[in-house]
Amino acid sequence: MERTRGPAPRRAVGEETLTTRTTGDYEERSRLHDTFTQMTLSLQEEAVARGSFEVAFPAAAEKMKRAILQLKKVQPCIPPCGIQEASRRFHCRGCYSTVCDLPLDCPVQDVTVGRGDQAMFSCVVGFPLAEEEIAYSWSFAGGGLRTRDASYFRGMPRARGYLVRIRPVQPTHRGTFSCMILHDQRPLARLYFFLNVTGPPPRGETELQVQFREVLRWAPRDAEMIEPWRPSLGELLALPEALTLGNLAVLAAVIGLASAAATVLVWAFFRWYLSGD
Structure with missing residues (x-):
């Protein structure tokens, strides 16, 4: 069954516009639509065979008139959308039918x-x-x-x-x-x-996220009791990164100052001792 949204050639008899209301009328109008198409083709063939539409028209017009009169009154288009075959209108004077002018x-x-x-x-x-x-x-x-x-x-x-x-x-x-x-x-x-x-995620996922955040915030209870590492001079010198040029210069300066301080202390001690005698 063809559905058209614009004018199309159809055979007509009167000037009334008709459609249907129910699903049963949907089927009836669909059949009438097909009948219009078949009637137009048959009328054209018969007119060509007899040489005139005036001879072929009366019988076809009477048959179509009986079919149209069985239809119920027009049903308005139901917005907002859709190709509504149940609301197809047959415009008899113009020999065409239309459906609701609504978008698909x-x-x-x-x-x-x-x-x-x-x-x-x-x-x-x-x-x-x-x-x-x-x-x-x-x-x-x-x-x-x-x-x-x-x-x-x-x-x-x-x-x-x-x-x-x-x-x-x-x-x-x-x-x-x-x-x-x-x-x-x-x-x-x-x-x-x-x-x-x-909405929030499911309960299971929420609980998993809470546990993950608790792990990130977790710290050992005895963290305060952990003593800091105090390496000896030998342990520091044993480290691979200890014997750099900068560290050697600092170490030499410290040794020199320590030697100078020790010399001054020894000299001061002997001077004090001798002055007593």
């Missing part, structure tokens, strides 16, 4: 879920769908993106049906989920859900 892409819905909880997305629209040949296709744009750009989305082969659950929710799930509703492989609507993950 629906607005993004925001969903906020705490980390570790469950997220649920329902791919449901407000207008009626056919009972058969309805399929759902899911995709995901990660990295925290809130977008409707198809180039960012990747398919989710394991997601099937109109309802999808994610549990437990993790920060990696933050992003936009998209659901495409198809009828007979033709898109009817595309829904978007932006998942925002909030």
Whole structure:
């Protein structure tokens, strides 16, 4: 069944505009749409064979009139999005039909879920769908993106049906989920859900982080009792980095001062001793 968003040639009889309200009327209007197409082709063939539309038109017009009169009154389009076959209008004077002038892409819905909880997305629209040949296709744009750009989305082969659950929710799930509703492989609507993950990490992870911080702050109880290392001169000289030029110069200066001090002390002692005699 073909769905058009603009004018297309159709066979008509009166001037009234009709549509449907329920899923059953959805099927009926779909059949009527196909009948319009077939009727137009048959009318053209018969007109070519008889040489005039005036001869072929009356029987076709009467048949189509009976089909149109069985339809219910027009149903208004249900915003904000979707190709709504159930609201198709047949414009008899212009010989064409139209569907709601609404975009295929629906607005993004925001969903906020705490980390570790469950997220649920329902791919449901407000207008009626056919009972058969309805399929759902899911995709995901990660990295925290809130977008409707198809180039960012990747398919989710394991997601099937109109309802999808994610549990437990993790920060990696933050992003936009998209659901495409198809009828007979033709898109009817595309829904978007932006998942925002909030809240603290799970309890187990929190406990692990607390233990890690305690290890970083840990110190031995007997740390005050540890005596500092006081190496001897021999131990210092035994170190590989001890015998540098700077250290040797300092060591020579210390030895020279010590010798001079010892000489002065010995001289002062003998002078004191001799002065006493």
